[in-house]
Amino acid sequence: MPLMRKIVNDPVYGFITIDHPLVFEVIAHPYFQRLRRIQQMAFAHLVYPGAVHSRLHHALGAYHLMGNALAELKSKGVAISQEEEVAARIAILLHDIGHGPFSHALEHRLIEGVHHESISLLIMEHLNKQLGGQLELAIRIFRNDYHKPFLHQLISGQLDVDRMDYLSRDSFFTGVAEGVIGYDRILKMLTVHDGELMVEEKAIFSIEKFLVSRRLMYWQVYLHKTVLCAEQMLVKIISRAKELIRKGIAVNAPTQALDFFLQQKGKLDISQHLDQFCRLDDADVMAAIKNWTLHPDRVLSALCSMLMDRRLLKVRLDSDPTDAELLNSMKVGLEEKTGISPEEAAYLVFTGDASNTTYDPSDEKINILFKSGEVKDISKVDNALIQHNLAHPVKKYYFCYLNPASIPDFFGTPNQL
Structure with missing residues (x-):
């Protein structure tokens, strides 16, 4: 050489x-x-x-x-x-x-x-x-x-x-x-x-x-709480898009590569699709999120708009798991104010955990x-x-929820519902 x-x-x-x-x-x-x-x-x-x-x-x-x-x-x-x-x-x-x-x-x-x-x-x-x-x-x-x-x-x-x-x-x-x-x-x-x-x-x-x-x-x-929240919102966006597709609702991705993976059902043999995978990058996802801010599905469009404009879900980080009654009451309150279903509310009010080990x-x-x-x-x-x-491992629990003050911006006022 x-x-x-x-x-x-x-x-x-x-x-x-x-x-x-x-x-x-x-x-x-x-x-x-x-x-x-x-x-x-x-x-x-x-x-x-x-x-x-x-x-x-x-x-x-x-x-x-x-x-x-x-x-x-x-x-x-x-x-x-x-x-x-x-x-x-x-x-x-x-x-x-x-x-x-x-x-x-x-x-x-x-x-x-x-x-x-x-x-x-x-x-x-x-x-x-x-x-x-x-x-x-x-x-x-x-x-x-x-x-x-x-x-x-x-x-x-x-x-x-x-x-x-x-x-x-x-x-x-x-x-x-x-x-x-x-x-x-x-x-x-x-x-x-x-x-x-x-x-x-x-x-x-x-x-x-x-x-x-x-x-x-x-x-x-x-694992900063705001970073965690934004990343979990991205996960919810992709999950919502896939769910809508499974229900037969059109969710069009702006690039062929992203559309290919969104449309897949079940486990994929990635070894047969390396070229498709290597066409994927952050630009595909961000373009999709930008497009989906105008999607007719209210949950998908709300999540995408919040992420694009950095008007994120509110987030709390605690050393103990989120109280189940609090989580349920927040979901029920959101359902009553917006008219969305319990399944849809789970995209906007959710909890989870993050952990890290210093040295094992x-x-x-x-x-x-x-x-x-x-x-x-x-x-x-x-x-x-x-x-x-x-x-x-040190484990912390995050609790993400839609700020009640933001509901009119993303779901309209009660008179509009």
Whole structure:
């Protein structure tokens, strides 16, 4: 392959270098370029207006950190061939390529029962065929089917470069300082022991800061009550559109790709429709929502109008489940004021829960390698800040409902009903 070198100016890390023709070929592929049209943080920009970066930004950032991590490990004598290095970089580039529109918010909604990682693997295998088998090693590393497990741990693990980038990037674009981590120091402290990824003992405090920052970002940004509400409204919009279609009511999507998935009944074999899937992005969904603000179905049009104009449902976040009597009384009140059915009211008054775990050593450990050669889990070092009690998920319950003052705007006055 001919030598090539290109640089990308990244606001978080500065210049990112692309110095291998196969990597450039992957980046230039339409499937990867589609990630430009999928926002990294879904509706977080409704709370943090700067959070409009894309999954392509994140993929390139994780690629950059992967390169730094591999260079550091090689400098410490870890055996990594050029082929393995290129494969690991490509694997992290493509780790999120299976995300659909609005990423996690619509996962399992447009395509039921299929996780984005499964779609990522299908797309990687499809690209591998197009590229004459050159992604075989990248796929093995991605699947954790390679004899050097630390390469997979850099892609998917407690200390993977995926998490390092999204925390650094999301805190940068939201302006939330609590998410800032010392990714450069963590990378410098990475090491490999018995084939497993570990960190040197000098990095203990940086790792603890990393885990605490992740916890704070989840509750302050990713699971912010307004962000949760907006994402759940999007889920309700897609669910309502599908229900109307099942009832034989016309709900036209503005693009063929979105229309294809809305019209599907039952489980779909996504492996047979990868081209259709890769035509989908946030633009399809937002155009549909904009169109459906004028749909004759009052529930669908109300939800779409609220989301378009950021006049969201009211939302409460509590440590205890929403009282069933309160939930029922709010639904009944809405039915009486608008004339909608109990089934329709459930789209506008609903509850649910969100949870996050700071660190679960039973899932995957962060091992600290001491100078003596001893290995300890981060939660077991002396005076550990991260302890086993943080392995239990923190759960909060959200309660979303239509503000009574907004009823006339979306459903008319009682005299109009």
